[in-house]
Amino acid sequence: MPIFNIISLNCSKFFQLSKLYKYNPLFLLFKNPKTEKNFNLSSFKDDLYTLRFVIVLGITLSIIFIFVDVIRYKPDFISIAFRGGMALILIILGGLTFLFKKNNFQFTQYMGILIALFVSSIFFLHYHFNDDPAFDIFLSNILMVLIFITSTIMGMRFRYALLVNTLNFVGYIIYIQNINYSAIAERQISQLFVIYMVGILASYLLDRQKMTSFINKNELDLEVKKVDELNKVKNKLFSIISHDLRGPIVSLKGILSLYKKGGISETEFKELTNKLESDLNSSSNLLDNLLAWSKSQLQGLEIKKSSININEEFKNLKILFESQLKSKGIILDISIPEKQTIYADKESIHIVFRNIISNAIKFTPWGGQINISAQHHNNKLELNISDSGVGMPPEKIAQLFQINRDTLIGTSSASGAGIGLLLVKEFVELNNGEVSVESSIGNGTTFHVLLPTQ
Template sequence: MSHIYLILIYFHLLLFQGIDINHYKKVISTSDNDSLVVNAHIMMMKSFGPNKMDSVRLYFNKAFDYSKKKNFLIGETILNHNMANLLSVHGDLSEALVYANAAAAGAKKQKDELNLARAYGLLTVIYGRKGDFTKSAANAFSSLNIFEKLKNKSGMINAYIKLSAIHIQIHDFKSALKYCKIADSLNKEVKDKDFELDIVNNLAIAFAEQGKLDDALEMFKRVSNLTKRQKSKISAHASALMNIGLVYKEKKEYKKALDYYQQSYKVSLDNNYPEGIVKNMQNISVAYYFIGDYDKSNQEALKALDKSREMGVIDLEVEILEGLRSNYLKQQDYKNAQKYTEEYYEAAMKLNVKEREREISGIKDKYELEKTQEQVKLLNQINETRTKQRNLSIILLVIAFFSMIVFAYSYYRIRILNRQNVINKDKLFESNQIKDRIFSIIGHDLRSAYVSTLGILSLIKENNISEHEKSSMIDRVIHQSETALETLDKLLHWGYSQIRGAKITLEDFNCATPIKQTLDFLQQLIQEKQVVVDNQINEEICVLADKNHFNFIIRNLISNAVKFTPNGGKITLKSQEEKDSFKFFITDSGVGIAKARLEKIFTADSSSTSGTQNEKGTGLGLIICKEFIESNGGKIEVNSIEGVGTTFSFTLKKGKC
């Protein structure tokens, strides 16, 4: 049931209502108690909530400067935690990670296990919202271990609820139900109503996702009863009613579904809950569609469309437009069907662009943040140097006997700091090169692809071409879009690994499966070019490396081999055991690489070339391969003869499978 609406503690928006702003402003201006002052700033941040981040940042910076000046370390930790929470709710997940990690680091430094456990819990939520459930689960278990050590039952329940939510997301429902039961058992002692709500809701969603609709229905009704007539849980109550309707829809009891959608809509409308209003408008439209009343379905869908556009919820707008298109096709109203089909594709394109802009913005934010940190570090070092020089001068005036020693020491320290300053400047210069490379590719490769695509779509829209030409052009649009997406993915890999530094997770694994998956993925292109692939790699080979890195390396190298091998050519995959590692070889009978390009093929100066069928690239893939291989303790080499072929080889440490 992909449309069940999650209202888990794992994801939901925390509401901060009824905050007395004047009271906290007075505390900030009059109190000399560090804890009270910092807490007042935090309450002011919460009063603005995640929708006014400029004001939130203003109070955060004031409080952080205050804590620095007073050397109030726990204040810094708590501020970082709250800033990360608000950024997460706002959707700035990359920046939220920076503050959450800072909160965890501060708690570790102070040996504050309670706040460390809370920081791990926050990292669980952020990684979960980013879709990285491996890291999310790891942080949840770290949080749980500390809470168990502290015998903090509320913290343990919270961690188990998060673990159940994670396992629902990865469709491991057996584990999800297990963690729900543990949380429920602990909550029988704590008797926290909010925990009970989250547990029951997780159970309901787990049952619904497994198709156990009667069990899910029972649980969602419990959620509805738990949240009924509670002002602070209006969104949860409206969502529970809507989820009951969704379950009835799955059971094909459309009139009952419609009844609960209308109840949820009324609750949302009476309590000014915009998200519930527009979602239920759409659901009511869908219910009328299944009942067979297409006119009412269209009426409700059009109201929902206006509301979604008013709220700027573009993903919901796309869903509604798709429904309208289906409705009018069903009614054989082809004029309106065409109209909403065009609007659907236009909105879908905006949604895709918006998501990509958000990813690129994340890279840019990381770059700007690191550049600022480097500048602050440099200024601190300069101030430290000046302070030490002044102190040394005083000592020289007072103790003449030590003048030469002090002079030598000062000279030595200055030399070290100057060298460090040069290193820092080089890092800043390198970061600027990375930024220029990223925006150069965005400006040229991606723009070129979309300009060409728009040109083809315009020709198709004019409808002055034959069906054969139209089919050929659509194939070209698909190919160009796939190429642009591949370029963007590599661009994001490059930017992330360069700006933030790639973190690796080493594990022992067998290489046969990822290699087979790569060959399966490329099978269509291999068959089209009639390339023979001879896979001689031993199926028992086990390496110690980051599995995601290995998947990227092998996929990129084999993909390149196919790209630069002409029709009827051959690609050979081999492996060789060495003392402490395995060496892999990917050899093709392709066009080869010019000697001038070989010298800089793994650097940012490398330029891309087209494949034998004019396949495009960015030149980033091999650079990322080299960085991934070296970060896993290996090395990569290339040998090539123009017109004969190319062999890429790389090593990885032996594993224990």
């Protein structure tokens, strides 16, 4: 990602991230489906391990209760059948969890729901077929433990824990008051309600904490990645710039040294300085771009929009590049109505078209032509800058607005860091415009710049 886009679009990226991580505060569900999926995938392993832990815990307790019943009490075949059956089914369900793959992350939640409802159903049935008065308290105690496990260590998402715990709590009330009434069991409703509310609150807070950790981790990873990209781009940028600035200065120093020592004649000196003038013009343009970049990044580019006569702007740029156009015999034709205007920031738009025209001159052969035309699109004006230059393949167009030394060499062996085109893209977008490029090898290049007229 270009350094300019990374820095200047921080605010818009912040809002995009905020939108990406918005969630329903009641049911704790990310509004963006992709984010919700990524969140579930990130917690898949932990959810799977906690689910297996709960299954093993359930199997262990079932087997222990069977032995306790046999040793301490007279054999109760109903209890043995229910608890033994529960242990067997939990073993089967536990085995099924080893078939889960990461893409089946939802199965861990659904399995958790199934197990919680299965266990509570077993104890409801056990209570229903057992006449022991002790079971009047035992059922509510079991449901309290189940609510605690479902809300905390099972790792179940809040909305699922809310569903399961509510079904168990409401089911207990309906069962005790309408199916198998017991005054002792009825008095347990208030205690069960307290545990139910505490469990729901705990589940909510734990799930929200998981979501917050997920958001923070992703934002931190993004920041780390952004810093890495900035460092890479910065190193690449300054490596290229130092080379481009150093070259003409070293050449100038060498030519002057030879001339002073009489190593070259007056005629040779003039020939060399003509080439050197072109290099210095490129360096001057590069320095102008660096100054524009520094201003936009360090101080923040202040966009002051006004009505700009675009015909006059291009005429001024034609005067600016007059010597370069003459040296290569290039014709610059401006086919824009005299009073045509756009609504944009004058300084940034000047930099945009200066860089596009400079690029066109660089890659247009001697005796070539550059045409500038305009087309209306509702409240916008499309400005087309076409050259008869060497053109470029599709893969180069895709990399055009990135910091990279273009391996395509201009018609006078000119090349550049690409920093000017980065400014083109950034400044056009800051003026609510769009820029695109059409090109093919041997058929020249056309820049399309769409800008508002009001």
